[in-house]
Structure formats: structure tokens, C-alpha cells
Amino acid sequence: MQDTMAVPLDAETKVAERPGDHQAELRLWLRLLTCTNLIETEIRRRLREEFNVTLPRFDLMAQLDKNPSGMTLGELSSRMMVSNGNVTGLVERLLAQGLLDRRPSPNDRRAQLVSLSSDGRRAFRSMARTHENWVAEIFAELGPGEIDDMMRLLAKAKTSTAKAVANRDAAQ
Amino acid sequence: MQDTMAVPLDAETKVAERPGDHQAELRLWLRLLTCTNLIETEIRRRLREEFNVTLPRFDLMAQLDKNPSGMTLGELSSRMMVSNGNVTGLVERLLAQGLLDRRPSPNDRRAQLVSLSSDGRRAFRSMARTHENWVAEIFAELGPGEIDDMMRLLAKAKTSTAKAVANRDAAQ
DNA sequence: TCGAGATATTTTAAGCTTAAAGTATTTTGC
DNA sequence: GCAAAATACTTTAAGCTTAAAATATCTCGA
Structure with a gap:
């Protein structure tokens, strides 16, 4: 029978061949999303309540902590997997809080390098320990x-x- | 030695006792978040490109599809695990698109019941099959x-x- | 029945996020 | 060199999301 033949199909073909009958995958996706959101919500809540910081700001600071020599906004954008415009706004707000330093890139007048200020580094290290x-x-x-x-x-x-x-x- | 004693500690105590050394959990959380975001981004993109719909609107319609007799905004809010204010806005936009019907709750003048319109049901069923x-x-x-x-x-x-x-x- | 508290919803202010369009600068190919 | 393409970044408009405060209605106990 067709159904039991051991024809080597690639994943895409397999899916296309059997519309319907994907309940297991759907339930997995639902559970994965729910579980991740549950954890993320709790971490956001603790960051806000304990440190008055948002998760995106924490994530941006984490990138800068791993790159003490500074990063361009473009590097931040690709590492964080978010859009350029998003990084522009986050950096603005963190600069306004005094947590970041900014300087022009020595090579490229389009770019700027941002890094943690000493306040920013101190704040991040403390948050990171608790977060862990x-x-x-x-x-x-x-x-x-x-x-x-x-x-x-x-x-x-x-x-x-x-x-x-x-x-x-x-x-x- | 203290370190090797088989004292039964509950999970909370275990964590409190050994600050540092939680790299494995941290890496797991990072990977879980990255993987979920990767999938979610792809699904959002396909919903937008193929159906011009957002994930939150799709999720809300999915709830209503499972409850054909209608739901209050409060029921939607707790099922979707989002705030009441969030649901207010989503329902407004879906009503404006003609995908939802709204009627006052027969018992409670504070509440309203929303359900999929016939257009909404037709659109959702089609999207859901592809989404699966x-x-x-x-x-x-x-x-x-x-x-x-x-x-x-x-x-x-x-x-x-x-x-x-x-x-x-x-x-x- | 009346008032206090609970509940359903909306409003507001703030922030996050994106896609798309725009600006400035650099790089590349001729 | 120079024009075209690529790159770095910002701006804009739209939507999602929340917490907190406000409004309307309901419920419950004295």
C-alpha cells in the first residue's frame, strides 16, 4: 500500500502529502509557546519589581557586558535579532538613564559605538547575578x-x- | 564533607545554597527563548504575508472558534492570558474588519458577548488549516x-x- | 434596601516592536 | 575619480502590551 511504503520523503513533502492529522505538532507548538511565555512573563515581572528594568534593556546590557570594547547599533541589532529602529530607541532610553556611554566609531562616520557606563556595568552585574x-x-x-x-x-x-x-x- | 552530603533539599533551597554554577539552566533558558522566538517570528511573518492578519488577532479568533456561542471580553482575556485592556483593543480592530459580531450579555449589562461573524468564521477556518x-x-x-x-x-x-x-x- | 466590595470593561500613559521610507556615509566597479 | 550600490542609522506610522486609574454594574450581607 502507498501508505506503508518506505519511500524516502523529505520533511516538506511529508507535510504536503498528509494535510490534516498534525494535532501532535500543533499541541507541541502551543505548549512550547505557553511555557516560554509563562517564564518570560515571570522574569519580566521580577526585573521590573526588583530592578525597575525591562527585559529588552536587560538583554541589550547583557550584549554590551559581553563586549566591553563597545558595539555598533548594527551589531546589537543582529545579535539581539531585532530591527535597527528598535535598537535606536532602546539605546536612547538607556543613555537617558546614564547606563550607557556613546562615542563615534573611529573608522566610520555613519556608525557609533556604545558601551556600558560604569554605572551601567555595576547595575548589570548585580542584576545578572540575581537573574541567574x-x-x-x-x-x-x-x-x-x-x-x-x-x-x-x-x-x-x-x-x-x-x-x-x-x-x-x-x-x- | 558538606558538599557531598545527600541532604534532601527542596528546589528553592538548592538554588539559594549554591549561587553561581547555574550556567546549564541559563543556557537552557536562552535556547528555549531563542527557539520559540524563531518559530513565532516565522509564523507571524506567514500570517501577515499570506493572510494579512496578526498573531494576536489569529489567537483571539481561535478562541472564538472553539466557543461558537460567544465569549465575554473577560473570558477572552483569561483564556489568552493577556490584560483586559489588550482584549478591548483587539476586539475593536476585529469588529472594524467585520470579522466579529458583538451583542450585549443577556444577564449582565456590564458585559458583552463577542463571536465570529460568518466572514470571520470562514476566514479563520481557512487560515487555521494552513497554519496547522x-x-x-x-x-x-x-x-x-x-x-x-x-x-x-x-x-x-x-x-x-x-x-x-x-x-x-x-x-x- | 442600602452600602460596601467585587466584577466587567474602558481609558490612559508608557514602552516595545516592526516595516518601510528617508538620510548620511562608505564601498565598489568601471 | 565617480556614479551606483551597499551599509549604518533614524524616522514614521501602526499595532501590541501592560499597569494603573476610572466607570458602570452587580452581588451580598446587615
């Missing part, structure tokens, strides 16, 4: 083996998604 | 066993998070 403990608390019930399993499964989901994105891009 | 195939394509490289594993791990992460949230709430 929050995350550990949130995942406390997962054992080391389960963490490894999840890392592996997420890596696979990521490459699977990348292929779907590539398929879509190829089809215009 | 997108999700299947995105997770195509995961086998049934891997989907089950991930479902189980996410469920565990969810209960673990719920406990962390409860801990935090208990501490004010």
Missing part, C-alpha cells in the same frame, strides 16, 4: 539529564525551523 | 517519540515554573 538564580529556581525541578535532553530537542527544533524558513524563502 | 500545516512543517524533523519527550519536558518545566512563581508570590 531566578532562572535556576524556575528550572529547579529538571535534573541535569532532563536539561541535556531539552537542549538537544530544542537544537533539533531549531534546525528543523531553519529548514522550514529556507523552504519558504526559496518559494519567494 | 506550517506548524507541521516547522517540526517536521522531530519524530513522534521526540515530540512526546518534548511535551513531557515542557510540562515539567511548566510545573517547575509554577512553583517558582508561587514561591515568589508567597514572599510578597
